Amino acid sequence: MNFKTTVHFDFIKHSKKFFMASIILTVLGVISLFLFNLNYGVDFKAGTNMDIAVGKALTQAEAKEVLATAGVTNVTPTVGGTNGDRVSARFEEVLEQTKVTEIQNAFKAKFGDQVSAEVNVVSPDMARELGFKTIYAVIIASIAIMIYVMIRFEWRFALAANIAILYDAFVVVAVFSIFRLEVDLPFIAAVLTTIGYSINDKIVIFDRIRENLRFGKLKTRDQLADMVNQSLWQTMARNIYTVLAVLVIAVCLFLFGSESIKLFALAKIIGLTSGAYSSICIASPLWLLLKSKQKPKAKQPAKTAV
Known part of the structure; x- marks a missing residue:
């Protein structure tokens, strides 16, 4: 051959x-x-990940401003989605449900009741x-x-x-x-x-x-x-x-x-x-x-x- x-x-x-x-x-x-x-990421260390859909385009500065009104200043959110209408915020600690609700209410106050959020929590174990x-x-x-x-x-x-x-x-x-x-x-x-x-x-x-x-x-x-x-x-x-x-x-x-x-x-x-x-x-x-x-x-x- x-x-x-x-x-x-x-x-x-x-x-x-x-x-x-x-x-x-x-x-x-x-x-x-x-x-x-x-x-x-949150998948490999304890923490909370929030993906928030606000229904309209927003900037990262606006997202940071809304988070600040909820008392969150140490997180840098990411803005994405097809129309730039989704905010992803990753927290290095496991958030209490009251804090999650406070953040959601802050976005609803800014963008209306069409705001929805997906929350993923990873425990240390x-x-x-x-x-x-x-x-x-x-x-x-x-x-x-x-x-x-x-x-x-x-x-x-x-x-x-x-x-x-x-x-x-x-x-x-x-x-x-x-x-x-x-x-x-x-x-x-x-x-x-x-x-x-x-x-x-x-x-x-x-x-x-x-x-x-x-x-x-x-x-x-x-x-x-x-x-x-x-x-x-x-x-x-x-x-x-x-x-x-x-x-x-x-x-x-x-x-x-x-x-x-x-x-x-x-x-x-x-x-x-x-x-x-x-x-x-x-x-x-x-x-x-x-x-x-x-x-x-x-x-x-x-x-x-x-």
């Missing part, structure tokens, strides 16, 4: 640069998490439980993916894929930590779906590598490197089209979606971009690194006729 194709760029030749860039970003993420942690369940979800997903790849391929593919998808998940976390973006439940959903899309790209490439490896007579590392490059370019169009199809949707959600979904869309954009990068620049070169260290099988001595 001839697996030769046009190689426009030698990814394997520059793999050390990709590894170094990825390590630098990982170190920056670790430092940011150590110094600043994540900017947890619930916030702690959500945090632990999130960690368990990522760990279980990673282990399940590694087992699946080991069954379908081999342990080198599984190890390379798992390192790459954990890197993708960490990139999303690191960017949100560095830029102090809020982490909530939709963010976790974005991280988990990032892992799913990321492993899909890697499976496509690994499947082609395995096929070319099976039918090619490859003995040296240079031959293996050439085969990996060929495999990457053979699957490049499919991977690009798959990622772009989802990326366009994520970008549209980020640009035209409501405020409540923008950070979810942003996390998806970061995760999809990182997944496409890691499939080509991390997972495949990492598999080659592991494969090239494999000791050749000892030749069986020829049987002599008796």
